[in-house]
Amino acid sequence: MEMDRVELRQLRYVVAVAETRNxxxxxxxxxxxxxxxxxxxxxxxxxxxxxxxxxxxxxxELTPAGEAFLVGARQSLEAADRAVSDAAAAVGEVRGRLxxxxxxxxxxxxxxxxxxxxxxxxxxxxxxxHVGASDVMAAEVAAxxxxxxxxxxxxxxxPQGVEARELGRGPLVAVVSGRRGAARRRRVSHARARxxxxxxxxxxxxxxxxxxxxxxxxxxxx
Amino acid sequence: MEMDRVELRQLRYVVAVAETRNxxxxxxxxxxxxxxxxxxxxxxxxxxxxxxxxxxxxxxELTPAGEAFLVGARQSLEAADRAVSDAAAAVGEVRGRLxxxxxxxxxxxxxxxxxxxxxxxxxxxxxxxHVGASDVMAAEVAAxxxxxxxxxxxxxxxPQGVEARELGRGPLVAVVSGRRGAARRRRVSHARARxxxxxxxxxxxxxxxxxxxxxxxxxxxx
DNA sequence: TTGGATTACGCGTGTCGTAACGATC
DNA sequence: GATCGTTACGACACGCGTAATCCAA
Numbered sequence: 001m002e003m004d005r006v007e008l009r010q011l012r013y014v015v016a017v018a019e020t021r022n023x024x025x026x027x028x029x030x031x032x033x034x035x036x037x038x039x040x041x042x043x044x045x046x047x048x049x050x051x052x053x054x055x056x057x058x059x060x061e062l063t064p065a066g067e068a069f070l071v072g073a074r075q076s077l078e079a080a081d082r083a084v085s086d087a088a089a090a091v092g093e094v095r096g097r098l099x100x101x102x103x104x105x106x107x108x109x110x111x112x113x114x115x116x117x118x119x120x121x122x123x124x125x126x127x128x129x130h131v132g133a134s135d136v137m138a139a140e141v142a143a144x145x146x147x148x149x150x151x152x153x154x155x156x157x158x159p160q161g162v163e164a165r166e167l168g169r170g171p172l173v174a175v176v177s178g179r180r181g182a183a184r185r186r187r188v189s190h191a192r193a194r195x196x197x198x199x200x201x202x203x204x205x206x207x208x209x210x211x212x213x214x215x216x217x218x219x220x221x222x
Numbered sequence: 223m224e225m226d227r228v229e230l231r232q233l234r235y236v237v238a239v240a241e242t243r244n245x246x247x248x249x250x251x252x253x254x255x256x257x258x259x260x261x262x263x264x265x266x267x268x269x270x271x272x273x274x275x276x277x278x279x280x281x282x283e284l285t286p287a288g289e290a291f292l293v294g295a296r297q298s299l300e301a302a303d304r305a306v307s308d309a310a311a312a313v314g315e316v317r318g319r320l321x322x323x324x325x326x327x328x329x330x331x332x333x334x335x336x337x338x339x340x341x342x343x344x345x346x347x348x349x350x351x352h353v354g355a356s357d358v359m360a361a362e363v364a365a366x367x368x369x370x371x372x373x374x375x376x377x378x379x380x381p382q383g384v385e386a387r388e389l390g391r392g393p394l395v396a397v398v399s400g401r402r403g404a405a406r407r408r409r410v411s412h413a414r415a416r417x418x419x420x421x422x423x424x425x426x427x428x429x430x431x432x433x434x435x436x437x438x439x440x441x442x443x444x
Numbered sequence: 445t446t447g448g449a450t451t452a453c454g455c456g457t458g459t460c461g462t463a464a465c466g467a468t469c
Numbered sequence: 470g471a472t473c474g475t476t477a478c479g480a481c482a483c484g485c486g487t488a489a490t491c492c493a494a
Contacts, residue, residue, distance in 0.1 A: 003306045007230050007231060008228060008302075009459090012226075022473080023474060034474075035475080035476085038474060039458095040459080043458095048310065050309045055473090058473075065313045069306070069312075070305075071305070073305045076302040076305060080294060083297075083298060088270065090272070091272050091286075245448070254485070255486050258484065261485085265484095278493085279449070279491095282449090
């Protein structure tokens with residue numbers, strides 16, 4: 001058939017319109033202006049010689065042809081997605097999402113540099129940074145809302161239901177959920193003795209974070 | 223996953239390279255310069271952060287990641303192809319029989335290639351090819367024995383009872399029955415000026431046939 | 445030296461966004 | 470009049486081709 005000019009961009013737009021039944025919302029969902037989306041849809045329809053949507057200026061409906069097209073369009077997008085996932089998996093790339101908690105102290109500035117390097121190494125891990133109180137975040141880690149948190153606790157007071165490692169002489173402690181099986185399999189080589197009170201970036205903590213990512217960053221961990 | 227920048231164009235190129243194991247031949251197969259293909263492949267690899275091909279400057283091999291990617295890439299292209307086919311089918315796939323007449327001149331070799339492409343596009347149309355003299359076939363078209371004929375006539379002598387379009391400066395003329403209502407609804411954008419005497423394949427004539435098929439190939443036309 | 449992939453660079457097309465327009469409720 | 474899709478138009482980016490470069494046999 002003559003699909004040489006069809007591109008995934010158009011399929012994405014078609015699916016978005018089919019889902020929202022509304023060009024404007026579909027455009028927002030695709031992060032484009034809706035004129036761009038309208039143009040692409042129209043271009044595709046002209047290319048196919050077939051109307052995919054019936055616009056009645058208050059409601060957008062799929063035509064029978066649009067319904068038929070939608071099936072293959074979704075499959076095509078899913079297959080493309082599988083392709084990139086499988087390629088990444090073949091080389092064992094780190095993917096997924098990582099929710100990190102930190103306390104609002106001077107250590108936060110170090111985290112910024114660490115995260116930058118982390119993102120360079122693992123560009124496909126979506127990192128979410130959450131700032132809060134130590135005890136609250138310890139609970140969030142236990143609940144699974146956070147994957148890992150850097151926080152300060154009293155020395156003789158290890159948090160419950162989570163796994164903790166002391167990273168330095170200072171009060172800084174990494175806390176991860178104790179329910180995570182992977183967390184128990186390997187040990188975290190904790191940071192060398194260098195307290196956060198020093199102004200220098202404690203790169204060892206970056207190392208710890210990088211190691212942590214090996215476990216929590218995988219697709220299954222999310 | 224992160225496939226928002228991946229496009230079918232890149233998948234087509236990847237498949238072509240995987241098939242030919244050679245960038246140059248793949249580029250020819252895709253009707254582009256191999257620099258363009260190289261650029262797209264490289265761009266995709268950079269986007270994925272994964273090498274899909276191992277170039278050893280005399281042989282191009284798929285990496286394991288490339289093999290993994292190829293599977294989904296092929297499926298994606300096939301699904302997209304299905305999408306456009308199904309959309310076309312939903313609005314009335316081209317079916318029926320088409321009786322084509324041609325004159326036994328050099329134009330016949332072009333017809334062969336055109337018909338091959340036509341059959342790929344419309345596998346459910348039974349095409350019958352009939353060779354004969356121009357005046358005889360013009361009469362057959364008028365009688366409905368032929369659906370369309372490519373033939374040569376004197377310039378000032380339009381055939382009676384049929385609709386004719388001049389396809390080029392040369393004597394080649396398409397003749398269809400004047401009784402066909404569909405033939406009057408739209409105009410044929412006739413071929414650009416390139417006489418059949420040139421040895422080059424006049425692709426414009428293929429275009430004309432493809433356009434004709436839109437009308438006569440429909441179920442109602444048979 | 446030849447075959448073949450990458451890189452550099454100018455150019456055309458395509459895609460996007462802003463904005464004006466049109467249509468419908 | 471409000472909402473939503475289309476059309477117009479200018480700007481920017483992207484993909485492409487020509488050609489120079491590099492690399493291996």
